[in-house]
Structures are given as C-alpha cells and as structure tokens.
Amino acid sequence: MDRWQAMRIFVKVAETESFADTARQMFMSAPAVTRAVASLEDLIGARLFVRTTRSVKMTEAGARYFDDCRRILADIAEAEAAAGGSYATPTGTLYITASVLFGQMYVLPIVTRYLDTYSTVKAKTLFVDRPVNIVDEGIDVAIRIGHLPDSGLTAVKVGTVRRVMCGSPKYFERYGVPKSPADLKDHRIAASTAAWASPEWRFADDQRVTVEPVLQCNTNEAVIHSAREGWGLTRVLHYQIGPALMAGELQIVLSEYEEPPMPIHILHPEGRHAPAKVRAFVDMASASLRENRLLN
Template structure:
C-alpha cells in the first residue's frame, strides 16, 4: 500500500463526503479511491468511515485520524514548498529598517553590492534609531545593535558591536587620560540622547562585575556621527562604537581610554519576524551581510 496516496485519498473523501467527488479532485478512478481507503482501514485495524447507500460520515476514529492526517499533509506540502523556495532566485521588494549611523556608513555600501548581485531585488530602506515594530509596520528585516531580549522575532548575529571611550589627542593633552571609570566624574563627557540612560556609562570591574558610572558634560546629541565630530574637535570624551570611529582610531585623530573596563556585550544582528520558512530574498540578504561583516568586521581591523 502506498500510505501517502492512501492518506490523500482518505482526506479527500472526508472533505468531499463522497468517493465520486474525491476521485474527481484527485483525478483517479473511484474504484482506486475506494481501494486505497479500504487498504488504509485494514492497515490501521479501524473503520474510518460510516458508509451507506445515501451518506458517508466519519467514525470517531476517523475524525481523530482526519485531524492528524490533514496536519501531516499540510506539513509535507509546506516542506515541499520550502525546498522550492530555496532554489528560487532572490527577487521582489525587501523592506529593511536600520539605525542611522550604521546604515549610512556600512549598510548602504553593502546593499549596493547586494543589489548588483541580485538585480531582481528592490530595496526599501528606512533609517532611524528607534526599534520599529516589524510586523505592524511591514518590515521584512531590521538591523539592530543591542543585547537583544527574548521575543517572538528571530535574530541572527552579523558582527560584534565593539564600543570604545575615545577623545582627541588635544583633549587628552589638556585634561589627562582617565585611569579608571571613576575618574570620568572629573571629565567632560559627550552624551547620546537616544540611549535610555545617556549619563550612566556601563563598565566592568577587573573581576567582571558591572560598574556603572554617572558622568557629566554639556553636550547631548541624538546621533553617533555628531558625537564623533564633537570628539574630534576636542569637546570631550565620547562612548562610541568602532564602526563609527574605527578610521579615526587608525589615523590617530582619536585615541581610546579605559579599554579594559568597557563592557563588550552588544551585537549587530539581523532580526526578522518568526515564520516557518524564511523567504529566499531575506535569507540571501542575511547570508550576504554575514559574509560582508563577519566575526571580525573590517572596521575593527583598523583599531
């Protein structure tokens, strides 16, 4: 007995409540449908259908088996469709959300190369520094720089998000370099107002314990690139990711302090809504970004 064919025959009969209609839907002979269902009942050792000359209905065992059988066939169809999608070339519209600084500096150049590789993909990129609601706002994927909480979304790590405390050589020459996080209380610090605790900078002690420090300063900006400019002009110490200041650290325009105390617990991740099958286009984008950035991103190689 072909059990899969028998399963499809039984489900078709149960749904149509007719051997004749089920045979037409399956495009096989009525006798073949009847034989498959009978063979299935024999194999199971249970009657699945009440048959009379005028009606056909499910037995109690038939109802229970029908519920399981429909789920099995649906899962099989989904699996077949998923394999087909894996073979499909990426195409269609891709809505992406990304933070401003990372979007300008690194994601846009990557997307240009991604679109050159996949000419049938259309990209709609929205850059802002808030956490968008992917499902309600219709985004396919978001790039997030955070320690991500548990959620119904799926996240894939693209790269580490290393942070540094940095300042210009002129500032450090005038004010000295802090030797411990507590020394920051006597320094001028620059704040990112997008952060929930902008004036509380997180550090770790030599034994790994959290060491938050409240810092002071006169300038608060809601953009990391603007903070970089202020740091370059000697206005104070900034707490910034290396994807913004990596080239400045290489050139010597900025220098880091307190390296052994800075907490490194953030990642750059691609986040997408939970679904049973990731679309080929989203999968291709995420694979491309992992390859592009990776565990040792190019902006850290200059630091």
C-alpha cells in the same frame, strides 16, 4: 473542494476571525467558506471554531490544527516555488532595517552591492534608532545590536560591538588621559541623548559613574564631531568611530574598564522558508559583516 483549499480557508478564517472577511478576501461566497470549515471539522472529528453572533474564536483543537496547517501550507508553497524556479532566484523588493549610523556606514554598502549582483531585486531601507516590529512593519531583514529577547525569529550572529570612551589626541594633550572611570568627573563630557540617556554610566565589574555632560546632543554624529574637534570626551559604540580611529582623529581610553561586548545579529522571520531574496541577502551580509575587523 480539495483538502488543501479547505485548509487555506480555515487558516484565513483563523487569521481574520471572520467568515465574511475571509469570503471577501478569497473572492468566495460566505456559504462556501462555511462549508469548507464544516468539511474539515467532519474530517478530523472536532470543532475548530466557537461561533457567536459577534465573534469567531478557535477552539483548543482548532489552535493546534491551525499551527499544523500553516506549516503544511508553507511546505507546499516552498515546493511549488522550488519547482517553478522562483524559490532559487531572488526577485521582488527587499525591505531592510538597522540603526541609523550602522545602517549608513555598514549596511548600505552591502545593499548596493546586493542590488548590483541581483538585478531582479529592488530594496527599501529603514534606518532608525528605535525598536522596529519587523513582522508588523513588513520588514524582510533586520540588523540588531544588543542581546535579543526570545522570539520566533531566525537570528544569525555576525559580530560584536563595544561601547567605548574616546577623545582626540589634542584633547588628551591639553587635559590628560583618564586612568579610571572615576576620573571622568574631571573631564569635559559630550553625551548623546539618542541612546543611553541615563546619567549613570556602567563599566566592567559593575563600576558605575554618574556623569554630568557639559554638552548634550540629540545625535551620535554631533557628539562624535565634538570629540574629533578636541572639545571633550564622549561614549559611543566603537563601530561609529571606525573611520576616525583609522585616521588617528580619535583614540579609545579606559578600554580595560569596558563592559562585555554586545552581539550583532541578522534577523528574519521566515526561517528555512525564507524566499531567495532574503536568503541571498543574509548570506552576503553575514560574510561581509564577519569580515569587518571593527565588528569582531
């Protein structure tokens, strides 16, 4: 058995923690899997696994070798794909996630243009206002708003988002314009429970105001609609009211008290080994989002 195949078997055993499961998944006999791992152990002069009747766990040497094997196998797969042309041609199904409104307003137009450009690709979207583990859920690309935790994901910054207070001209004509965050206690507030459900709203210079919304809605669309109708003020991300701002239906107030803007990133898990379908979408989405004046 060649070393490349033995490394593939070793990696699969490490991932499944089972010689029997590896044999079934790779359509091999259990003794063949055992011999492949034993040959690697003889070659490198170290045990790769600690085996008991109930478990298979990597040794310290095995864990180091596992990381190297995955990198080497990924390089081989990349070289083979490049030689065959598939690495350069987007194919397959691209799975993309984003928050609901951002996805509908800004990501979906990019997705449809991407599909028009690459007829060999299909796409699935997951637009939800909840954290998504893109590795566990098989996501190819995620667009995230906010500061990112440390991870092994590749992140490309494409813009920023402001959290803003807004209302309609007819509301301000009737009730006046707040001059400071403290003035919000004298205004009718509509708040979304979909995000930032805390009654304490933070502003620049660590100013904090406890608000008591007269109206609470479970979607951002609902509170934005109430503000457009002149019912009250609301606080949302500024991209969510882009069309209403351009139409003059809403105006931003207290902009001098806003917190620093939050970054927008495109994330994907495969780094430089990403397939063509991912690289092509990331390139197209990065250019499109960076050109959007509402996101910069």
